[in-house]
Amino acid sequence: ILNVEQSPQSLHVQEGDSTNFTCSFPSSNFYALHWYRWETAKSPEALFVMTLNGDEKKKGRISATLNTKEGYSYLYIKGSQPEDSATYLCAFWNNYGQNFVFGPGTRLSVLP
């Protein structure tokens, strides 16, 4: 059974703070890792598709890194804003089952 973990489970930060969270996944048989942002009452929205060890991707104030050898990815948010409040999900591609295995998510609340 593939296990994808995310930490912390939830996080409260002040507006303007920078923050980061972790996604841990099996380091063997890596194909891809996706990050999604899921705001309340909306659909999960893709942030990054990461496929290569050492990948660094950036979208505005949000960036992500990938270490496939040790099985983790970090998501960074610089200068958090209230609109960044959401649940951030990572999803690991299970090539055996040919499907994505999602982590439980990190719930971020940015306080004004």
Added chain:
Amino acid sequence: KAGVTQTPRYLIKTRGQQVTLSCSPISGHRSVSWYQQTPGQGLQFLFEYFSETQRNKGNFPGRFSGRQFSNSRSEMNVSTLELGDSALYLCASSLRGRENTEAFFGQGTRLTVV
């Protein structure tokens, strides 16, 4: 470009009944995946359809089934509903449903079984 549309948004059913949920993917997308989210659980993969064929299936009982039509619209059916089937059901569409293709999600159908 229109997004992924799921209908209905909310549904209340009684134990033992059956339910059908619908998902219209983004135009041109051939892969539709279905997920279940229950409180305290992450998104659990149900199944994926590609070009009208079920390509992959998660670890759910046979009461959960689906199909895909020639226009890529997909339906998911749950028979003999149980209280534990109460969940948010999400569908996601993508061009090819592979590891390096971005998935686009609908807003989900919230099913309550009473």
